Amino acid sequence: MNKRENSFSVLLDDKTIVVHTSNHERTAEEVFAGIAHEIRNPLTAIRGFIQLLKPDLIEIGKAKYVDILMEEIDRTNGLISEYLGCVKPSPKPRKIVSVQKLIADFSFLFESEAIIRNVKFSVNFPNEEIHIKANETQIRQVLFNLVRNAFEAIEEKGFSDGEVKVEISTDPQFACMTVYDNGIGMDEVTSQKMSKTFFTTKENGTGIGLSISRKIIEEHGGRIEVKSQSGVGTSAAIFLPLKEEKDNSQN
Ligand SMILES: Nc1ncnc2c1ncn2[C@@H]1O[C@H](COP(=O)(O)OP(=O)(O)OP(=O)(O)O)[C@@H](O)[C@H]1O
Ligand SMILES: [Mg+2]
Structure with a gap:
């Protein structure tokens, strides 16, 4: 893949990611480590300033x-x-x-984003509590990627009746979290390529979201199923093995 001519290209096979920049050949690990370093520095500064502003912000509610x-x-x-x-x-x-708890804990963020984007957002839970054995941070990361894709698909379609729904359900073996949107949808080529690392149709996309999400869910013994219709919308469903009642171990 070439991002910009002579500046950035990536060679992928099953095991290796090698990044060629204009002057160097670096492994993806080195590139990501560099990016992480550069992002963490300003983040630390931002965090510090927010802490300084905290008393004033508390004062105004x-x-x-x-x-x-x-x-x-x-x-x-x-x-x-x-x-x-x-x-x-x-x-x-x-x-x-x-x-339920996992989603309730952070759906507030999506609700806020939906208000800013003028998109209808809803979450539907079954009454009965559903348990999975998972790394919470990673599952949140996956949901963030899917919901963000949904918001972006609506923005790309550029219409005012955008809607994102998250639905939680179960079948005998799996917990299922499905993110629906009525955004731009995907054509056949995009549907086939969407999970490839670095595949993106967005000007500012990195094409990492879905490939990382799929990897995380598969590592958890689950799967992601995406169904899409160009111009109509997309559903992305995460299936994760249910925590068995008799399995009481935490690890
Ligand atoms: N809900 C969706 N509706 C329409 N197209 C989608 C949707 N989700 C994914 N896609 C398509 O799949 C591509 C890959 O998605 P992915 O999330 O991996 O990368 P991205 O969103 O482009 O970039 P990022 O790494 O920032 O997430 C997108 O560029 C888009 O073309
Ligand atoms: Mg994405």
């Missing part, structure tokens, strides 16, 4: 915004580590997680 900003900065730092972790594998601890 915006304490919740401070908490969200801090959480998002910490999550971004965590994500950088996750991306690095995908290149250089390290064990990701898993524990028993309630799917």
